[in-house]
Amino acid sequence: MVLSYFRRAYSSFAAHVFDIPPRFMVLLFLVLLSIVPLTGLGTYYLNIIVSANVLAIFAVSWDLLVGRTGQISLGHALFFGIGGYTSAFLFKFYGLPIWLTIPAAIATGGLISLLLGFPALRVKGPYLALITMAFPLIIQNLFDWPPLTAIFGGRYGIRPLPAFFPFLPVTQQIIAHYYLTLFLLLMSSVIIYKIANSKTGIVFVSILDDETASKACGINITKYKLLAFTISGLFGSLAGSLQAHLLKVANPPMFSLTWSFAPIIVTFLGGIGTIYGPIVGAYIYYILDRYVLTIFIPNLFELFGYTITGELEFTKLLIFALIVLILVIKWPRGVAKYTTDKLEDLEEARDLDERGPRIWKRYPKKDT
Amino acid sequence: MHLLEVANLGKRFGGLTAVNNVNFHIDEGEMVGIIGPNGAGKTTLFNLLSGFLKPDSGSVKFKGEDIIGLPPHKIVNKGLARTFQVVRPFHHLPVIANVMVALKSPRGARKIEWLKTMERKAADLLEDVGLSELMLEPAENVGHGDLKRLEIAKALATEPDLLLLDEPFGGLNPLEVDFLTKSIMRMHLDEPRRGVIIVEHKLYALMKLVKRVIVFHKGEKLTEGTPEEIANNKKVIEVYMGGPFKHA
Numbered sequence: 001m002v003l004s005y006f007r008r009a010y011s012s013f014a015a016h017v018f019d020i021p022p023r024f025m026v027l028l029f030l031v032l033l034s035i036v037p038l039t040g041l042g043t044y045y046l047n048i049i050v051s052a053n054v055l056a057i058f059a060v061s062w063d064l065l066v067g068r069t070g071q072i073s074l075g076h077a078l079f080f081g082i083g084g085y086t087s088a089f090l091f092k093f094y095g096l097p098i099w100l101t102i103p104a105a106i107a108t109g110g111l112i113s114l115l116l117g118f119p120a121l122r123v124k125g126p127y128l129a130l131i132t133m134a135f136p137l138i139i140q141n142l143f144d145w146p147p148l149t150a151i152f153g154g155r156y157g158i159r160p161l162p163a164f165f166p167f168l169p170v171t172q173q174i175i176a177h178y179y180l181t182l183f184l185l186l187m188s189s190v191i192i193y194k195i196a197n198s199k200t201g202i203v204f205v206s207i208l209d210d211e212t213a214s215k216a217c218g219i220n221i222t223k224y225k226l227l228a229f230t231i232s233g234l235f236g237s238l239a240g241s242l243q244a245h246l247l248k249v250a251n252p253p254m255f256s257l258t259w260s261f262a263p264i265i266v267t268f269l270g271g272i273g274t275i276y277g278p279i280v281g282a283y284i285y286y287i288l289d290r291y292v293l294t295i296f297i298p299n300l301f302e303l304f305g306y307t308i309t310g311e312l313e314f315t316k317l318l319i320f321a322l323i324v325l326i327l328v329i330k331w332p333r334g335v336a337k338y339t340t341d342k343l344e345d346l347e348e349a350r351d352l353d354e355r356g357p358r359i360w361k362r363y364p365k366k367d368t
Numbered sequence: 369m370h371l372l373e374v375a376n377l378g379k380r381f382g383g384l385t386a387v388n389n390v391n392f393h394i395d396e397g398e399m400v401g402i403i404g405p406n407g408a409g410k411t412t413l414f415n416l417l418s419g420f421l422k423p424d425s426g427s428v429k430f431k432g433e434d435i436i437g438l439p440p441h442k443i444v445n446k447g448l449a450r451t452f453q454v455v456r457p458f459h460h461l462p463v464i465a466n467v468m469v470a471l472k473s474p475r476g477a478r479k480i481e482w483l484k485t486m487e488r489k490a491a492d493l494l495e496d497v498g499l500s501e502l503m504l505e506p507a508e509n510v511g512h513g514d515l516k517r518l519e520i521a522k523a524l525a526t527e528p529d530l531l532l533l534d535e536p537f538g539g540l541n542p543l544e545v546d547f548l549t550k551s552i553m554r555m556h557l558d559e560p561r562r563g564v565i566i567v568e569h570k571l572y573a574l575m576k577l578v579k580r581v582i583v584f585h586k587g588e589k590l591t592e593g594t595p596e597e598i599a600n601n602k603k604v605i606e607v608y609m610g611g612p613f614k615h616a
Contacts, residue, residue, distance in 0.1 A: 199468065199486070206458045206469040213456035216418065217470035218444035218526045273460070 033182060037175045045291070046174050052286040053181035054242050055262060057188050059270075059278030061235035062263035064192050067273030068201060069228040070208030071120050075132035077259035078116065079109045079233045081139065081250075083240025088158035088250035098162055102241045109237020110230050117229030121222055124211075133260065140255035157251025161244055177246060184242065185279070188235045193275045195231065204228055269327055271334020280336040288323060369432050371396045371563045372417075372448075372530055377426035379409075379416055386412040388587040390426070394530065399556060399564045401574045403598075404584030405607060410567045411453060413584070414532050418450040419443040430530065445472075449528035453535045453567075455515040457507035464490045464503045466518055470525035490525065496558075497521045497551050513544045517551070524555065530563040537570045545573050552577060575599070583607070 037046060062076050086105040090096045096104070119131050143152040152158070165176045195201055203224050206214040211221055244250040253259075262285070263278065270281030293316045298308045331338040370393040379387040387409045394400055402410050415421040417428060419440040428436050435443050458466050467490040494500050497517040502510055510518065516536060523531055536552070537545045556564060568574040574581075575595040583590040583598060585607045591598070598604055 202461060202465050202469055205460050205465075209458035209460055210456050212420070213452065213458065213522075214469060215420075215440040216444065216450055216452070216456075217522060218441050218449075218472070219469065220439075220441045 030186070034179070037178050043171060043174045046178050048286050048290045049283075050174070050177050050181050050246065051290075052282045053178075053185045054239050054246065055266060055286065056279040056282035057181075057185050057242070058236055058239035058259075059263035059266040059282055060189050060192050060275060061232045061239070063267050063272060063275055063278045064196060064204075064235075065228050065232035067267060067275075067277075068196055068208065069204040069225065071117075071225060071228060072125065072129040073132040073232075074129045074264070075134065075136045075260050076232075076236055076263055077255050077257070078132070078136040078139065079113055079236030080240035080243070080259050081136060081143075081252075081255035082112050082233075083109050083237030083242075084244030084250035084254045085143070085152070085158070085240075086237070087241040087244050088153075088161055091161055092158050098164060098245060102238070102245070105241035106234050106238050109240070110234040113229045113233020113236070114226055116233070117226040120225055120229060133257075136255040136260060137257070140252045143255070144252045153251070155252065157249050157254075159249040159251075161248045161250065163248060164245055181242065181246075184238065188238065189275065189279060192231070192235065196275050200224070200227070265324060267334075269324065269335060271337030274334065274337050274340075277334045277336040281334070284327075284335065288320060293320060370394060370429075371398075371431060373427075373429040374417070375427050375429075377413070377416060377423055377428065379412055379421060379423050385587050387416065387423070390587075390589050392582055392589060392592065394563045394565060396529075396563060397561050398580065399566070399578045401578035401581040401595075402565060402567045402584060403569070403571065403574065403581060404590070407586075408584035409587040410584055411534060412587075414450055414534050414567065417443075417532060418448060444526050444528075447527070447529035448532070449523040449526045449530075450532040451519040451523045451534055451536065453538060455512065455519055457510070457515050457518055459508040460506065462504050462506050463499060463510060463518060464494065466507055467493055467521050467525045470522045472527065493521045493525055496524070496555065498547065513540050516540060516544075517548060520548075520552075520555075528562065530565070533564065533566045533568075535567055535569065537568055537573050545570060549573055549577060 036049065058076070058080060061079070062073065065071055065073055065076075083105040086108040087098075087101040090101045090104055091098075116132065116135065120128055123131060142148070143157075144155055145152075146154060148154070163173065164180060165173050168176055196204070203214065203219055206217065206219065207221055207224055207228075214221055240254060243254070266281035266285050267278045268281070269284050270277030270279065297319075301308050327335065333341070372394040374390055374392050377387055377390040378385070390409075390413065402413070404410055412421065416423050419435070419438055419442070423436060427434060430443075430446060430448055433446070435446065435448070438446075458469065461469070464487065468486055471486050471489055491500065491503060494503055497520055499514060499517055499521065502514060507515070507518070516539070520533065520536060523533075533552075536548060540548065552564070552566075556562070566574060566578060578595065580592060581595055581598045582592040583601075583604050590603060590607060591601060593601070
């Protein structure tokens with residue numbers, strides 16, 4: 001009885017909310033996100049969102065390459081690390097300011113990814129995945145190598161790097177970081193979204209679906225594959241460079257498997273091939289990792305009189321894996337994709353309703 | 369000058385000779401059929417012409433230019449398009465985007481304008497083959513008969529001067545065959561200078577369409593002639609139906 005009441009209330013709410021055009025929804029989210037720091041949220045929480053923004057940029061670049069073009073890369077950490085190290089390098093040896101090192105890092109990342117694109121012309125599918133996975137691991141060991149410590153800084157990396165806004169007090173810096181990363185995320189995702197929905201984007205998907213057929217359509221697939229790699233590398237290294245300056249360090253773990261797999265997990269959470277999916281996924285990932293498992297659950301246990309200190313650290317990964325597993329099983333096409341599919345279904349049903357036959361009975365027509 | 373001139377074309381796969389010493393030519397505006405039993409080398413011939421395979425010997429001249437050794441996309445851009453025997457749609461894309469992949473992007477026009485012109489062109493092409501209703505449907509939801517027509521729309525979108533159709537009627541029911549025959553006819557009338565080569569097993573549909581038929585057998589050109597000549601040719605009947613019946 002009560003349940004059905006709620007369901008009906010939700011339905012009518014949904015019917016009204018989903019009338020809002022998507023553009024307006026995006027704007028609404030942007031406004032919401034931009035007032036977050038004004039609510040007096042703690043630095044810890046703001047940092048979560050800053051990290052999520054950086055990961056989102058990184059994952060969006062992965063999604064364009066893999067979700068849209070079908071060139072499977074398990075070694076995206078290469079671009080991340082290259083971005084970070086280029087920034088660090090230019091600062092350490094040439095003393096370049098931050099607003100020059102980041103564009104330089106982006107350019108280097110693009111160049112490296114163009115070079116990495118060449119093996120992709122020869123091998124496909126799982127073989128390409130394995131090859132791309134090898135590159136960052138090799139470079140990680142190279143940068144870790146003791147004889148090269150003078151250049152690459154060895155295990156501890158190159159540090160300290162300059163901060164973005166050294167003239168601001170620390171609390172203000174984090175707010176500034178928040179707006180900076182949000183702005184860059186917005187910029188890069190809009191650019192990638194535009195590319196993905198242009199003629200070039202259509203050609204990318206045609207390569208994902210059937211290379212032979214796109215050749216027969218007169219597509220120079222070599223050119224387009226290299227283009228996809230380059231674009232992906234540009235934004236991947238932007239994320240790496242941001243990360244390096246935010247943490248003020250570029251170290252070998254930037255090339256580790258963790259950073260290769262993070263964009264994959266995030267993209268699958270949000271919905272592969274959607275471009276907006278990875279952004280949603282990145283937020284879910286960091287909120288789960290840094291809030292739910294580090295703060296929320298221990299606090300919950302404390303309510304019942306248990307104190308958890310070390311134990312959760314070990315089980316955290318297990319719980320995290322379980323949650324991700326459930327999310328992926330429940331929504332195999334991703335959380336964001338599921339939502340938009342639902343919205344489209346609703347819209348279609350409403351169209352049918354307006355056209356005539358009452359197929360959709362849940363939302364009766366308004367009396368006019 | 370012929371539109372397409374094939375001279376002494378040969379291709380071997382290991383010990384198997386798929387295409388052996390083939391000579392023929394196509395003129396502008398000609399519609400030619402190629403028939404032959406399974407394994408006669410018809411599809412290999414198409415792969416050789418469209419650049420997906422490199423021949424071992426011989427030459428292929430298209431509009432007077434040698435096109436051997438060019439990659440497939442360059443051959444397509446020169447004006448030689450093909451379809452595939454097994455349909456190869458882009459599953460993730462809607463039907464209209466499938467066609468848009470193949471459309472050439474016009475140069476010089478403003479960006480928004482050309483996206484619109486491309487959409488209009490793609491919609492026109494789909495209307496020609498009778499797929500307007502399925503325009504926005506993802507290709508993975510479209511049935512086989514419609515995909516066959518989509519293949520032709522995709523090939524037409526590259527604005528070819530010579531169109532190679534590899535079994536366009538394969539797997540279609542008689543009604544669909546009838547419809548497709550009509551749209552191929554219409555397409556031929558719209559662009560009378562375009563040459564068309566059709567490989568087909570459904571002879572009753574093919575013979576209505578073409579003026580000249582080339583018969584392949586074991587990688588070689590057996591004979592060629594008008595549909596009537598071919599239909600009454602003893603050698604062709606022997607190849608298709610097997611040798612004369614022998615008593616034990």
